[in-house]
Amino acid sequence: NERTYIMIKPDGVQRGLVAEIIARFARKGFTLRAMKMMNVTKEHAEKHYADLSSKPFFGGLVSYMCSGPVVAMVWEGKDVVKTGRKIIGATNPAASEPGTIRGDFCIEVGRNVIHGSDAVESANHEIGLWFPEGVCE
Ligand code: ATP
Numbered sequence: 605n606e607r608t609y610i611m612i613k614p615d616g617v618q619r620g621l622v623a624e625i626i627a628r629f630a631r632k633g634f635t636l637r638a639m640k641m642m643n644v645t646k647e648h649a650e651k652h653y654a655d656l657s658s659k660p661f662f663g664g665l666v667s668y669m670c671s672g673p674v675v676a677m678v679w680e681g682k683d684v685v686k687t688g689r690k691i692i693g694a695t696n697p698a699a700s701e702p703g704t705i706r707g708d709f710c711i712e713v714g715r716n717v718i719h720g721s722d723a724v725e726s727a728n729h730e731i732g733l734w735f736p737e738g739v740c741e
């Protein structure tokens with residue numbers, strides 16, 4: 605069954621959005637397979653967003669991800685990668701539709717509450733990076 609890596613970013617945790625976000629994925633019908641709250645090192649954040657290392661906002665993105673604990677999760681279900689991205693909404697909250705997580709809960713691209721893997725291959729890579737101890741069956 606397909607799995608994706610979903611992460612509530614430091615602003616989402618600090619603003620008390622953890623339960624709301626879990627509820628949205630659960631009510632849709634997806635299954636939670638792993639979850640932990642953790643602090644992120646600079647090195648780990650850089651690895652997670654390695655594809656963006658040449659972007660001008662990379663340094664700011666890494667310090668944002670290290671600004672407080674995140675909640676790391678693995679969700680499972682049919683088409684969960686693509687549907688998870690729909691539930692999350694567009695990267696820039698100025699363009700995210702109301703009804704999506706980013707559309708409902710944020711206004712700045714640099715503080716956009718949540719991460720979701722963008723493809724099945726990146727999901728598998730990210731699950732390995734964030735859950736080297738493995739995930740529930
Ligand atoms: P994520 O990977 O976090 O789920 P995404 O796949 O929607 O987001 P990416 O292009 O992978 O978008 O960008 C990763 C993150 O980098 C964004 O979620 C956002 O926090 C940050 N980011 C992207 N573009 C900008 C920008 N122009 N200025 C500041 N931060 C940005």
Ligand code: MG
Nearest residue numbers: 719720721722
């Ligand atoms: Mg991305």
